[in-house]
Amino acid sequence: MSQLLISTIAQHVSLTAEEQQRIPSFFESLPVRRHQFLLREGEVCRYEFFIEKGCCRQYETDSTGKENVLQFSIEGWWITDLDSLLTGTPSRFNIDVLEPGVVWQISKSQLELLFNEIPAVERYYRIISQRAYAALQRRILWLQKPALERYQAFVAAYPFFETRLPQHQVAAYLGITRESLSRLRNKIAKTSR
């Protein structure tokens, strides 16, 4: 039973006891190990994933082999390639597991079914979609600024990632090299003492 899935949804919309009981039945849960792929570049994305425990990342590998991180996702967050899922086109992204844990997956058709059966979930989905859009906009504005400000904005917005993610993953999210990030952190540490 995923208590977290229900409580996460219930944070934004009201659910009856019966709805709370039925929702998990639309999902499948799966344990995931480190380095496991939930989606590979070139595949069509078939699921929306809810992270119950652990940590995942969505990234592309560019022509030079560099990995650019689009998103991280931890307990209580969702992750998928929405474009591929909705249009049925092959994904440009990989989604893999950084920390082992448990994810709940739901297919496109089951999701539609769930929306029809429990409209509150559709409402919840609209709310978080809108938040995700606003988050992407903020991110674009960060990326138009120098590396130090990007990093500080990131830490301010997501302080828990600071301790949880390897630094080179953070660097790949910020669009800088791990060496640059190391220098920035060193500079910050110096000026603060």
Next chain:
Amino acid sequence: MSQLLISTIAQHVSLTAEEQQRIPSFFESLPVRRHQFLLREGEVCRYEFFIEKGCCRQYETDSTGKENVLQFSIEGWWITDLDSLLTGTPSRFNIDVLEPGVVWQISKSQLELLFNEIPAVERYYRIISQRAYAALQRRILWLQKPALERYQAFVAAYPFFETRLPQHQVAAYLGITRESLSRLRNKIAKTSR
């Protein structure tokens, strides 16, 4: 009569003749002059804007006074601060007019009414929302790359902006200085001959 508004929507969904006639009545059209603001930072955004003619930009002014462009919008495109519009919170953005023209505006309540009366428009709205989301994702990946690649990706994706926008506006969109952009263009011109 905005033929462009109808034809733009009809590109993605089917509309009856009667629907085509009714849609514009939910909007107000207004001529706009250069430098006019459709939205100012600190205001709550009240409208979604459809550009019938002309060109607008959405941007923030950061703490150093630098203007960071989030979006450009031309004939057949939409522009608004969705977050402010939906949540009723003050906007961090300005939307102003780069080229004089005509825009059609629709309030949140009229938009909801329109969705209820003509469901095809709601479907259209979902389709373009999804496209806008995918476009933001692509943009984030561009911004994680060096300036030259950002510029080339921009030109490849939106060749018509290349001739239409002042270069310093493009630079503010790419997150680089106008001087850097000028250098990049110079380098490209040299290598191509």
Next chain:
DNA sequence: CCTCCACAATGACAAATGATAATAAATGGG
């Protein structure tokens, strides 16, 4: 026709960031 102003290009220099390499430290899996 002239003037003002927005826009673009360029050079010189400073600062930030990337690339490479070497080393140290931490961590995960048997």
Next chain:
DNA sequence: CCCATTTATTATCATTTGTCATTGTGGAGG
């Protein structure tokens, strides 16, 4: 607990990008 692997730091040097100053250019408006 140990070892292989991953991760982080640091130094050096090259490249990119930003800053500042100057000049040129074209167009809008008096």
